[in-house]
Amino acid sequence: MNTHKGSCLCGAVRFEVAGDLAPADACHCTMCRKLSGHYFASTDVPRDRLTVQGNDAVRWYQSSEKVRRGFCGTCGAQLFFDPPHRDSIAVAMGAFEGATGTHLHLHIFVADKGDYYEIADGLPQNPQ
Incomplete structure (x- = not known):
């Protein structure tokens, strides 16, 4: 089975x-x-396929009623987007x-995108 490893910028997570x-x-x-x-x-x-080391360094920000975002409390790297009601x-x-x-397969919330860039890769774009 493949495994994919990753970390924050400083390696605390x-x-x-x-x-x-x-x-x-x-x-x-x-x-x-x-x-x-x-x-x-x-x-x-x-x-159940994600294992995190350094959980004590992860800080959570409740960005909406339905979602929290996880980042490293040391370097600030944004790592996780967590809707607790979902299985993923x-x-x-x-x-x-x-x-x-x-690969990237979709752009979402493009109605809110910044005016300083264009999305020109030909992938589907959802307004929301």
Whole structure:
């Protein structure tokens, strides 16, 4: 079985995903842009396939009634998008080490995207 490892910038939080990664999406909503500095690309991972080391360094921000976002309390790297009511958690694509074996397949919340860039990769774009 494939495993994919990743970490925050400083290494205080490390994680491993067992199995192949699902295609990623890019979220252009205002919250993702403010938290990441641009848009946020992530892949949904079943919770039972994600192992996190350094949980004590993970800080959670409740960004809405339905979602919390996990980041490293030391370096500030955004790592997780967690809707607790779902069986999966989104993991930041940029936090993986090495090749992921997946690809971006969708842009979401493009109605909120910044005016300073265009999306020209030909992938589907959902307004919400």
